[in-house]
Amino acid sequence: MKKGNQISTVEQAFMSAKSAAKYLDVSVSYLYGLVRQRLIAFYRPVENGKIWFREADLYDWVMNSRVEPVKKETSWGEEEQRAFIRSRLGN
Secondary structure (H helix, E strand, O other): OEEOOEEOHHHHOEEOHHHHHHHHOOOHHHHHHHHHOOOOOOEOOOOOOOOEEEHHHHHHHHHOOOOOOOOOOOOOOHHHHHHHHHHHHOO
16 A cells, blocks of 8 residues: 555554554553453454554544533532531541
8 A cells, every 4th residue: 555655545544553552542451451342443354363443433432431520519618618627626
């Protein structure tokens, strides 16, 4: 797929496990764990062969794993904070 020193767009779209792990800032063994559990998209064109990842799939996986912050229902006023501290100190 190489033309001189240029790499085709299709080839640029795929990365090895090592590159994918670096992209995600995880170890290669952790990435393979995700693959074994089928928690992340990957490509294996040859049965039992090398696996490949697309940057777009990795990006989507990260973006779909957002954890929403928990909102406090109420905040403590100054007197409630003092009462809590007194109760913890045994006063």
